[in-house]
Amino acid sequence: MSAVLERPVERIEAWRSVPPQDVAPLLGEVPAGLRLDRVHFPSRRPVQLTYAATLRSGETRTLFAEDCGTGTMLHASEVAASLRKSRHGQRAGLTRAAILADEVLGLVWRQPGLDERLSGLRLLYDAEGARRVVAELTGCDPGQVTVDLVAHRLGKRAVLRIGTGQGDLYARLSVVKGGEGGGRLARHAALWRALGPDAALRIPQPLGASPDLGVALFSALPGQPAAFGRNGAEAIARALETLRGLGVEDLPKHGGSDEAKLLEEWLGRCRVYLPDLAERLETPVAKACDALARSDTEFVLCHRDLHEKQILLAGGVAGILDFDTLSRAHPALDPGNLLAHLCLAGVDERPLRAALDLRGIGLWRSAALLRLAMIRAFTSAPAAAVRRLIDEAAA
Numbered sequence: 001m002s003a004v005l006e007r008p009v010e011r012i013e014a015w016r017s018v019p020p021q022d023v024a025p026l027l028g029e030v031p032a033g034l035r036l037d038r039v040h041f042p043s044r045r046p047v048q049l050t051y052a053a054t055l056r057s058g059e060t061r062t063l064f065a066e067d068c069g070t071g072t073m074l075h076a077s078e079v080a081a082s083l084r085k086s087r088h089g090q091r092a093g094l095t096r097a098a099i100l101a102d103e104v105l106g107l108v109w110r111q112p113g114l115d116e117r118l119s120g121l122r123l124l125y126d127a128e129g130a131r132r133v134v135a136e137l138t139g140c141d142p143g144q145v146t147v148d149l150v151a152h153r154l155g156k157r158a159v160l161r162i163g164t165g166q167g168d169l170y171a172r173l174s175v176v177k178g179g180e181g182g183g184r185l186a187r188h189a190a191l192w193r194a195l196g197p198d199a200a201l202r203i204p205q206p207l208g209a210s211p212d213l214g215v216a217l218f219s220a221l222p223g224q225p226a227a228f229g230r231n232g233a234e235a236i237a238r239a240l241e242t243l244r245g246l247g248v249e250d251l252p253k254h255g256g257s258d259e260a261k262l263l264e265e266w267l268g269r270c271r272v273y274l275p276d277l278a279e280r281l282e283t284p285v286a287k288a289c290d291a292l293a294r295s296d297t298e299f300v301l302c303h304r305d306l307h308e309k310q311i312l313l314a315g316g317v318a319g320i321l322d323f324d325t326l327s328r329a330h331p332a333l334d335p336g337n338l339l340a341h342l343c344l345a346g347v348d349e350r351p352l353r354a355a356l357d358l359r360g361i362g363l364w365r366s367a368a369l370l371r372l373a374m375i376r377a378f379t380s381a382p383a384a385a386v387r388r389l390i391d392e393a394a395a
Helices: 008-016 020-027 072-084 119-125 127-138 180-194 230-244 256-273 275-293 333-345 350-355 361-377 383-394
Strands: 033-040 047-054 060-067 099-102 107-110 146-153 157-164 167-174 206-210 215-219 300-302 311-314 317-320 327-329
Touching: 008 033, 008 256, 020 033, 020 047, 020 060, 020 099, 072 099, 072 107, 119 127, 119 146, 119 157, 119 167, 127 146, 127 157, 127 167, 127 206, 127 215, 180 206, 180 215, 230 300, 230 311, 230 317, 230 333, 230 350, 256 275, 256 361, 275 361, 275 383, 333 350, 333 361, 333 383, 361 383
Parallel strands: none
Antiparallel strands: 033 047, 047 060, 060 107, 099 107, 146 157, 157 167, 167 215, 206 215, 300 327, 311 317
């Protein structure tokens, strides 16, 4: 059946059950496994799918796909033509295995590191160009550098690690059009200035920006991945308390009604693609949205996308990464979101719960759990894992 004629409930099953041999041209082998890890719903672009392919060596590789229906060949050729343009500087990444049109499934596949909306990715293929950017922004020629892709969200952002003889630097890439990256860097810089050298919270030092490329350069944040025992939990609680107490101005507000809107958007997608799950979620989501709408009583500084992988510990002090969504929001938003992610990861929440002393954490944890359940429902996650998150939200 043609991809554009399939009902949404059939389409999502097609996304989840892509035969591994279909992506062999991208990987040079048939992977041992292919897992759908995330689905994004851009407002003006095709649905975006992120897959994890497990190679025979045990290595995991990320692949992107866009659901283009019957327009796969046209979309693939347009993407390739755009990436060849000099202003994008990604021609070097366009190998034969870089982009693949699958007319049967209606998907256009691509390798990470290729993105016509992120001109800064040219640095991934031009180490000398990266060296010049570092020299311009730091005032010091770093000498020979290496450039690696750390993270990539198609059409939105990416992170490059630039290795120098003096240590690693990190370039955060954003879409040039609209200037969003400049606003986020300004907010991060204001946060950096507000934190003293002895603060209980560390963040990466902003080193400068190249607006024409959508590049913001940061120092590396020292530390090791957070452990959530008593000592780590207390350090994280102190860091969040420090963040809430800072007086950075000119930040967007994210209230309970905004959080409720996110839940309602995901529930709407479930109604289209996963109607049985949506029916089960109608009541808990409605209750959470009603409670969230009545919680707009206090606004403090919040990270707004905090999870366990963004926290590093060094010398009893917590460092936090990625302040792109820095906002003024309810004091319990960050703790609730972090606890929900710990639940998802199967990490013991009790030490962190004991270290936190805030009203409303239960509500925000429940809201985050419902959101995570709906996000995970669109992936290869087992149905039992999704049900567990829903049950936890109601506990």
